[in-house]
Each structure stands twice: as structure tokens, then as C-alpha cells.
Amino acid sequence: MNDTPISAHGLTRAFYGHLAVSNVSFAVPRGQVFALLGRNGAGKTTTLRMLLGLLEPTAGEARLLGQTSRDLSPETRARIGFMAEGCALYDWMRVKECIAFQRAFYPRFDDETCRAVVDAFRLNERQRVGELSHGQRAGLNLAVVLATEPEVLILDDPAMGLDPVARRLLLEAMVHFSQRDHTTILYSTHLLADVERVADGIILLERGALRACCTVDTFRQRVRRYAIPFEGEPPSLPDEATIIAKKRFEQEMLVTVVTPAATPEGELPSVLALPDHEVEPLPISFEDAAIAYLGHRGEVRFVVERNDA
Amino acid sequence: MRALIAKELREQRWLFLACLFTISLGYARSLYDLNAGQAWLHVFRRSFLMVTTIGGAGFMVVLGFRQTFDEVRRGSWNFLVHRPLALTHIFAAKVFAAAVLFSAAVLLPTVLLVAWYAVPGHVAGPFSWPMVGPAVVDLFAALPYYFAGVVMGLWQARYTVSRGALIVAPLLNSVFAHSVAPSLSAALVSSLLLTLAYAWLARGVFIQHAPRSTLVQSALAGTLATALAAMHLLATAMAPPPAYDQDAEPAEREKEQWFISREGDVRRAIVRHGTVQRVYREDGQLVESDLDGMAWVHDLEAPSAGIGISPSRNFGSDRPSYRHVLRHRRLAREGDDYRYEWYFDRDSGRLLAFDARSRRRAGSMGPDGWSPDGSGAGFSGPPLTDARSTDPWWLTRDGLFRIDWEGPGISRIALVGSPPYLDHALMIGDDGVQWHLVRSATHVDLFVGATPRVALPVDEAARGESIAVGRIEAENAYFIEYAHELVLFDAGGRVVRRRPLPTADVPNRAEPHVRPKTNAALFVPPIAVWATMFHERGHTTWRRRWQTRDGLLALAMALAVALATLIQSRRHERGLRVAMALFAGVIGPLGLVLPRLLPSSRGVACPHCSARREPTPQPCPQCGKLLPGHDRDETAVVEPEFLPDPSLG
Numbered sequence: 001m002n003d004t005p006i007s008a009h010g011l012t013r014a015f016y017g018h019l020a021v022s023n024v025s026f027a028v029p030r031g032q033v034f035a036l037l038g039r040n041g042a043g044k045t046t047t048l049r050m051l052l053g054l055l056e057p058t059a060g061e062a063r064l065l066g067q068t069s070r071d072l073s074p075e076t077r078a079r080i081g082f083m084a085e086g087c088a089l090y091d092w093m094r095v096k097e098c099i100a101f102q103r104a105f106y107p108r109f110d111d112e113t114c115r116a117v118v119d120a121f122r123l124n125e126r127q128r129v130g131e132l133s134h135g136q137r138a139g140l141n142l143a144v145v146l147a148t149e150p151e152v153l154i155l156d157d158p159a160m161g162l163d164p165v166a167r168r169l170l171l172e173a174m175v176h177f178s179q180r181d182h183t184t185i186l187y188s189t190h191l192l193a194d195v196e197r198v199a200d201g202i203i204l205l206e207r208g209a210l211r212a213c214c215t216v217d218t219f220r221q222r223v224r225r226y227a228i229p230f231e232g233e234p235p236s237l238p239d240e241a242t243i244i245a246k247k248r249f250e251q252e253m254l255v256t257v258v259t260p261a262a263t264p265e266g267e268l269p270s271v272l273a274l275p276d277h278e279v280e281p282l283p284i285s286f287e288d289a290a291i292a293y294l295g296h297r298g299e300v301r302f303v304v305e306r307n308d309a
Numbered sequence: 310m311r312a313l314i315a316k317e318l319r320e321q322r323w324l325f326l327a328c329l330f331t332i333s334l335g336y337a338r339s340l341y342d343l344n345a346g347q348a349w350l351h352v353f354r355r356s357f358l359m360v361t362t363i364g365g366a367g368f369m370v371v372l373g374f375r376q377t378f379d380e381v382r383r384g385s386w387n388f389l390v391h392r393p394l395a396l397t398h399i400f401a402a403k404v405f406a407a408a409v410l411f412s413a414a415v416l417l418p419t420v421l422l423v424a425w426y427a428v429p430g431h432v433a434g435p436f437s438w439p440m441v442g443p444a445v446v447d448l449f450a451a452l453p454y455y456f457a458g459v460v461m462g463l464w465q466a467r468y469t470v471s472r473g474a475l476i477v478a479p480l481l482n483s484v485f486a487h488s489v490a491p492s493l494s495a496a497l498v499s500s501l502l503l504t505l506a507y508a509w510l511a512r513g514v515f516i517q518h519a520p521r522s523t524l525v526q527s528a529l530a531g532t533l534a535t536a537l538a539a540m541h542l543l544a545t546a547m548a549p550p551p552a553y554d555q556d557a558e559p560a561e562r563e564k565e566q567w568f569i570s571r572e573g574d575v576r577r578a579i580v581r582h583g584t585v586q587r588v589y590r591e592d593g594q595l596v597e598s599d600l601d602g603m604a605w606v607h608d609l610e611a612p613s614a615g616i617g618i619s620p621s622r623n624f625g626s627d628r629p630s631y632r633h634v635l636r637h638r639r640l641a642r643e644g645d646d647y648r649y650e651w652y653f654d655r656d657s658g659r660l661l662a663f664d665a666r667s668r669r670r671a672g673s674m675g676p677d678g679w680s681p682d683g684s685g686a687g688f689s690g691p692p693l694t695d696a697r698s699t700d701p702w703w704l705t706r707d708g709l710f711r712i713d714w715e716g717p718g719i720s721r722i723a724l725v726g727s728p729p730y731l732d733h734a735l736m737i738g739d740d741g742v743q744w745h746l747v748r749s750a751t752h753v754d755l756f757v758g759a760t761p762r763v764a765l766p767v768d769e770a771a772r773g774e775s776i777a778v779g780r781i782e783a784e785n786a787y788f789i790e791y792a793h794e795l796v797l798f799d800a801g802g803r804v805v806r807r808r809p810l811p812t813a814d815v816p817n818r819a820e821p822h823v824r825p826k827t828n829a830a831l832f833v834p835p836i837a838v839w840a841t842m843f844h845e846r847g848h849t850t851w852r853r854r855w856q857t858r859d860g861l862l863a864l865a866m867a868l869a870v871a872l873a874t875l876i877q878s879r880r881h882e883r884g885l886r887v888a889m890a891l892f893a894g895v896i897g898p899l900g901l902v903l904p905r906l907l908p909s910s911r912g913v914a915c916p917h918c919s920a921r922r923e924p925t926p927q928p929c930p931q932c933g934k935l936l937p938g939h940d941r942d943e944t945a946v947v948e949p950e951f952l953p954d955p956s957l958g
Contacts, residue, residue, distance in 0.1 A: 004953065004954070007953040007954075009955075012924045014913040014924065017912065017914050017921070018913065018914055019914075019924065019937065022924070022936050022938035022939075023924075023936065023937070023938030023939050024938060025952055026951055026952065026953065027952060027953040028951070049387070052387075052391065054387055054391070058913070059924050063953075074393040074395055075393070077392075077393040080391075082387070082388075082391045084387040084388055088386075088388050089388065090316070090320075090385060092319070105312065105392050105393050106393065201951060203951075204946075206937075207916075207937055208937055209937035209938035209940075210938060210945075211944070211946070212945065212946040212947065213946075213947045213948065213951045213952065214946050214947065214951060218946065218948055219946055222946045223946070241942055241944050242944055260943065293944075293946075
């Protein structure tokens with residue numbers, strides 16, 4: 001029994017000589033749900049395609065259920081569920097034909113699970129896939145994937161373009177069945193608010209490189225926000241990379257910091273040791289922490305600097 | 310697998326129906342022509358088979374392209390290849406579905422048509438299985454198009470040209486199979502070999518995320534090389550290499566020409582702008598009275614009066630091809646009100662007649678006459694005259710015959726000379742008497758009516774030369790001009806005079822006007838320009854001058870192309886870059902596509918300085934910085950328990 005059904009070892013991929021993914025390594029433990037985060041073009045889809053053996057890495061290796069991705073046997077592939085970006089199904093098929101098509105390849109196809117998800121999304125079996133709404137397509141795709149009872153489920157932005165209700169429905173279905181079957185899930189998303197509710201851990205990519213790979217709790221502990229009230233001139237902060245965001249609100253400065261791993265929860269990070277100012281810890285949501293983290297080397301920093309004292 | 314095949318069949322059903330409709334329409338049109346009496350448009354003629362040639366190939370290339378490109382375009386490719394099947398099986402399912410569709414859309418109509426044709430009474434003509442050969446070749450030649458389409462659909466091309474290049478080899482094969490291949494087996498083997506090569510290439514591209522085998526790479530390289538060669542041939546054909554037009558004469562120069570006068574004398578004329586200026590006797594005396602060029606009976610340079618013999622289109626002179634050497638050769642007839650359709654049967658050597666109304670065989674004819682039951686001896690060989698016509702004159706090794714096609718009947722005019730006869734010409738005299746000129750291996754025989762008149766021994770050295778026969782009105786005599794000899798004879802066939810002629814190659818003392826035909830050096834491979842220069846070196850001053858100019862142009866073009874290729878190929882490894890630049894310099898502008906066609910190295914651009922470097926943990930040799938992912942700083946939040954076991958990587 002492998003404890004990390006999903007693992008990447010220095011995955012690198014270049015397109016036309018330009019790096020899309022660079023030296024990405026991670027491992028997802030069995031039964032856990034991991035979210036793959038990153039801005040547009042960060043390399044999420046490329047990473048997932050390399051994981052599934054659909055794209056050959058320029059360097060490095062990916063392993064699924066103990067097999068290298070480029071040599072996945074049909075038996076192993078049958079244990080892996082995959083939902084591609086945009087829920088690419090055959091538009092000309094009717095819903096029931098799409099289900100029958102999927103069933104033909106999977107002897108363990110669970111009609112009950114499929115029926116449950118199809119009903120949840122109120123799909124008409126006689127309707128053509130091309131006529132379904134975006135949410136219904138996602139529901140159908142999830143139904144045919146979950147019905148195969150996969151041990152590993154990889155989803156590429158499954159909630160993309162869905163309304164909040166459909167999104168919630170999709171996530172609930174995903175979590176319900178994964179918990180029931182102890183499925184290992186890796187899914188990419190831009191919806192940070194959902195991550196906290198669904199995921200055990202995150203893998204965060206920035207410009208093709210791995211920036212974070214940890215539990216959601218660890219991330220929240222490491223990325224902290226502090227308020228520094230001041231009168232007159234704002235405090236002078238050291239030019240440290242760990243200070244990832246600074247924002248001034250009248251006579252208060254909000255600072256987001258990546259703390260060293262060993263920093264206890266109540267302790268101030270050394271970069272904020274300001275003798276003349278009081279530094280107050282503030283609660284920060286995962287979404288805010290992730291946005292500050294993702295944006296700290298991009299446009300957000302530019303906006304912050306305009307307001308900077 | 311069955312689900313995949315069913316899916317493929319359903320997805321391509323509209324394309325299938327369109328192809329079936331088009332091909333059936335093409336065949337139906339031909340059947341209509343057959344029924345309308347144009348039986349010469351029989352099913353296995355080259356023009357008719359264009360329906361199969363173009364229809365089958367077009368269907369296959371579109372089918373292959375759609376089967377892959379549509380999956381990629383609509384995003385279902387990942388869904389497809391994630392089926393729990395080996396990729397080879399998914400590929401095989403697509404190929405199997407394509408085979409089924411091809412069989413139903415192209416093969417089945419052809420088989421039905423052949424079956425219909427083979428039933429007596431449907432077509433007024435003979436049927437034999439070898440006649441189906443060209444159709445079989447066309448069907449096989451369509452197969453590589455399918456795999457070319459598959460590869461084109463999956464080709465990760467930034468430019469359409471490299472996709473299009475993949476179809477060049479099947480096109481070349483079609484041209485070879487259709488027009489060049491000397492035998493049926495050569496055409497079939499060529500198509501099968503190309504199909505195998507393309508199938509292997511398509512399979513390799515289909516499962517491209519598996520390591521590419523040497524064989525796949527070789528197939529790819531071979532395909533691209535063939536495509537490049539073909540494009541070069543095309544370019545060279547469109548812009549021929551520098552050639553030097555030696556025949557072009559300065560307009561102001563006068564030219565000597567030899568004629569036979571109305572009196573049967575030989576005259577030397579000075580011609581300028583196509584008009585006779587002066588005429589001399591052979592002894593050099595100026596002739597004042599014969600200045601009108603039209604008065605000449607015969608121009609020794611270009612026989613125009615009388616009749617000329619040139620190799621006729623017969624069985625013997627056709628280029629060997631399985632499409633030409635049909636067992637039955639139809640004899641075309643003018644008009645549509647005739648009783649019989651005639652065919653020459655190579656096997657029996659007899660002429661076969663089919664009733665134009667009942668479309669059934671009516672009988673046959675040989676040298677001994679008409680036979681309703683088909684019995685009797687055959688001709689000892691194919692006709693030596695134009696075997697496609699129903700000219701009443703029929704020349705074979707058995708003699709010269711006159712055939713009444715409607716009678717039907719046959720009568721031998723003469724058993725002439727020593728066989729084999731090579732060619733035959735006919736002239737109708739002013740009095741309506743037919744003159745036959747027959748050339749055999751040893752003699753040139755002239756018959757007036759059925760009477761032999763003149764027999765000239767064939768000059769071995771002049772065997773291929775033309776023969777001219779003409780009438781000299783003033784003396785009521787005739788002449789034969791052949792092998793630099795003029796033979797005058799009277800209406801009774803008696804030789805009046807014979808004399809040698811000056812050579813027909815009248816010396817032209819004018820300096821050749823040498824000029825280049827085109828600025829081909831700018832368009833054709835430099836190597837072709839240099840080869841032409843080498844081949845034609847040491848000629849006139851004019852030629853050398855132009856050669857120098859073309860050579861320099863070609864050199865400049867070669868350097869420019871090599872430099873451009875070197876710049877374009879900066880993502881390739883150094884050795885390959887130099888090789889590509891040199892090769893492109895030699896082959897010319899088309900070499901510019903090489904860097905687009907050949908896979909580049911694994912090198913990547915450094916995100917910091919854009920220099921090429923390997924994607925390794927080492928610092929960039931140019932700027933010394935690490936690649937992203939190798940330069941993790943203190944802001945990275947990575948828990949070791951979520952990193953992979955290094956021993957597994």
C-alpha cells in the first residue's frame with residue numbers, strides 16, 4: 001500500500017523553450033484532499049497533465065498509485081478519476097449515452113453513485129451534453145468520474161464558471177464521496193474561499209515554481225497579519241522578503257508576514273520587532289493570506305506601494 | 310474498445326454520408342454515361358477512376374484529421390486518452406473505425422460497380438479481373454492519406470506549412486502509383502510501404518508522451534525529407550535552373566535553307582524574317598524567278614508538304630504501365646450510330662465485337678475474317694498503327710489490312726516487306742487513290758492502292774528519321790525524301806531519278822544568342838545552379854558571363870538562407886544548428902522550414918537573462934542565477950512531510 005498515491009519529483013516542462021513548470025516536487029498522502037493553487041499561467045494544468053501522463057515532462061517524474069505517469073497501465077488508469085478543465089465531454093452524446101460510454105470502460109462502474117449525482121444536478125438523461133448548462137456539464141462529468149470509484153481523483157478547475165449553488169453542490173458531492181471511499185483528491189482551483197472548507201492541504205505554484213506545500217492550517221499559521229498603529233510618520237520596516245504585503249490605512253499600517261517555521265503562534269516575527277511601535281496580531285482568513293502570498297511579487301505589491309508611507 | 314469504435318463511427322457519420330454521396334454520385338454519373346451510349350467511358354479508364362483516386366484520398370485525409378484534430382480542438386483529447394486502455398488500443402480503435410467507414414464509403418460502391426460491370430449485358434465491352442487493378446491501386450493509394458491526416462491533426466505546429474508538408478509524400482505516392490509505376494505490383498508495394506511508414510509515424514505521434522522510438526523518429530525524418538524533396542522538385546519545375554537558349558537567333562541574321570523546287574531540283578535559299586530573299590541553284594547560280602517561299606514543294610528542314618511519318622501511338626510505343634497495358638484496348642469510333650463496339654484482345658490477338666444495343670458479345674475478327682462464334686486465328690501481334698482508332702487501315706505483322714467495321718469484314722491489302730513493320734502513313738492522291746507508306750525494319754514501301762511501287766532499303770543510321778512523300782506537279786511525278794536521298798518516280802511507280810541531298814541540318818553560321826531564361830538562381834536550390842554551371846562550363850563568353858552572375862546570386866542566396874537558418878534554429882543544439890544551416894544553404898529557401906520541422910533540444914530560456922540553458926539545478930552559465938523552483942527562499946512554506954520520497958524519484 002502506497003502512502004502517497006500522488007507524487008511529483010522535480011517536474012519540469014518547457015513549451016517552445018520557455019519554462020511553464022520548474023522543479024515542482026510534492027506528495028499527497030492517501031485519503032487527503034489537496035488544492036492546487038496559483039494564478040493564471042502558474043502551471044497548474046500543465047502539472048496535472050504531467051501527473052496523469054498526458055504530457056511528457058521535460059525533466060523530472062510524476063508517480064500515481066506507485067507507477068510512473070508515463071507508463072500508467074490501463075489497470076492503474078482505471079483507478080484514477082480525472083475531470084478535465086472545462087468538463088470536456090462529447091457534445092453530441094445524450095446524458096445517458098455519455099454514462100453508457102463511461103460504463104463501457106469501467107467494470108466497477110457504480111450506477112447508484114452516478115444516479116445520485118445525476119439526480120442532484122437534475123440532469124435529464126435524454127438531453128444532449130451540448131445543451132446542458134455549465135453547472136450541469138460539471139455535474140455530469142463528476143457523476144461519470146465518481147461512479148468509477150477512483151482511488152485517486154484529479155480535477156482541473158472543476159468549479160470554473162459555476163454559480164455559487166452549483167459550486168457548492170459540486171464540492172459537497174466531491175467531499176462526500178471522497179470521504180466515503182477514502183479517495184485521494186488533488187484539484188486545481190481559483191476559488192480560495194472554498195479551499196478552507198474542502199481541502200486538507202495546498203500546493204501553491206507561482207510562475208511555474210512551487211511556493212507552498214503544506215496543510216491549510218500550517219499556511220494560516222505561517223502567513224500572519226499585523227496592525228501597526230502610528231502617529232505622524234509611518235514606521236520604517238526592514239526590506240525583508242518575508243514581509244509580503246504592506247498597506248496603510250490612515251494612522252495604521254497593515255503588514256502581512258511569512259513567519260519562519262519555528263515561530264510560535266503568539267510570538268512576533270523578528271522582522272516586526274519595532275521598539276517604538278506597538279504591533280498587534282490580526283486574524284486573517286485563508287483567502288486573504290493566499291491572495292497576499294500569491295500577489296506579493298506581482299501587481300498587488302505595485303498597488304500597495306502607491307499607498308505606502 | 311467497442312464503445313470507442315461505436316463513438317468514432319457516430320462522430321464521423323456525416324462525413325461518411327457526404328463521401329458516400331459524392332462517390333456514389335460520381336459513379337452514378339458514369340453509369341448514366343454508359344447507359345446513354347457513351348460506352349467508351351468505361352469504368353476502368355483513368356479519367357473515370359479520378360472519382361476513386363481523389364474521392365478516396367480526400368475522404369481519408371479529412372477523416373484522419375477530424376478524428377484527432379477535433380478531439381484536441383474541443384478539449385476532449387484528455388478525456389479520451391484517460392480511458393483505461395493502452396494508447397495503442399485507442400489508436401487501433403480509431404483506425405478500425407476509419408477502415409469500416411472507408412470500406413462503406415469508398416470500397417463498397419467500387420465493388421458494387423465492378424460487380425455490375427462484370428455481368429454480361431450491362432456494358433458493351435469485355436471484362437476481365439486485371440481490369441480492376443487500377444481501381445485497387447487507387448484504393449490502396451488512399452490509405453497513407455488517412456495516417457497523414459491523423460498526424461496532421463495531432464501535429465503541434467505553430468505554422469500550417471509543417472502540417473501541410475506531411476501530405477506531400479502521399480501525394481507523391483499517388484502520382485507514382487497513378488502515372489509512373491510500371492506495374493501493378495510496384496504501385497501496390499509503394500502504397501503499402503508508405504502506409505506502413507505513416508501508420509508507424511501516426512502511432513508514435515498518437516502516443517507521443519511515451520518515449521519516441523528510433524523507428525518513429527526515422528519515419529518522421531523520412532517523411533519530412535520526402536516532403537522537402539518534393540517541394541524542391543516543385544519549385545525547380547516552376548523556376549527552371551539557368552539554361553542558355555542557344556536556339557534563339559538574332560533577328561537580323563540571314564539563314565540558309567534548302568528546298569525542292571516544283572521541278573524537282575534542289576535549291577539553296579537565303580531566308581530572312583521567314584521570307585526568302587535569294588535563291589541559288591546547287592552550282593551557285595542565282596535564280597531570280599522563284600522568290601515566293603510558298604512555291605516550294607518541300608522544305609528539307611521541316612517536311613510540310615506531302616505526308617510525314619513519325620512514331621505512331623500504338624501498343625509498341627506506349628510507355629509501359631499497368632494502366633495502359635490493358636488486356637482489351639477499345640477502338641474509338643466517331644458518332645453514336647454504329648452496330649458494334651470493337652476491342653482488340655491482346656491474348657487472342659483478335660478483334661472483339663460487342664453489339665451496341667444488346668451489349669453482348671457478337672463475334673470476333675482475325676486476319677482470316679469475321680467469326681460470330683469467336684473461333685479462328687488471331688493477328689500475330691498488336692496493331693502497329695494507332696490502335697485506338699477505327700481507321701479502316703490496320704497494319705500488323707501479318708500485313709496491311711482494310712477493315713469494314715460495320716459489315717463486319719476484313720481484306721488484306723498486301724503482305725509487305727519484312728516484318729516487323731514499324732509504322733504506316735496514308736495519303737489520298739488527287740485522283741482519290743490511296744497511297745500507303747509502310748516502314749519495316751528493312752524497307753520503306755510505297756503502295757499506290759494495293760500495288761507496291763517503290764521499296765527503299767532502310768538506312769540503319771537513318772532509321773528514326775522522318776520520311777516525306779510529295780507530289781511534283783510540273784512533272785506529274787512524286788518524290789520520297791528519306792535518309793538524305795531524294796527519289797523521284799512517275800505516276801506508274803517507276804523511279805525516274807534518285808540523288809543524294811545536302812544534309813537537312815543546314816549550318817547556321819550565326820553566333821548563338823545566349824541569354825539566361827530566368828533569374829532562376831533566386832528561386833531554385835543553389836546546388837542546382839552550381840550543378841548547371843559545372844555541367845555547361847567552357848562554352849561561349851556570353852554563357853560564362855551569365856553563369857558568373859547566376860553563380861554569385863546563388864552564393865548570396867545560400868549565405869542568406871544559411872544565416873537565417875542559423876538564427877531561426879537557436880533553440881536547437883549547436884551541432885544540429887550548424888548542420889541545418891549548411892544544408893539549408895545548399896538546398897535554398899525551402900531549407901528555412903527545417904528548424905520548424907525538427908524537434909528542438911531540451912534547452913530552455915533562462916527567465917532572468919533569456920540565455921539558453923539546460924533545466925538543471927545548476928546556476929545559469931550566463932547570469933549565474935538559479936531557475937525558479939531551485940531558488941526557494943524563506944517565504945516558501947513547504948512541509949517536508951508533503952515532499953516525495955527522494956528514493957522514488
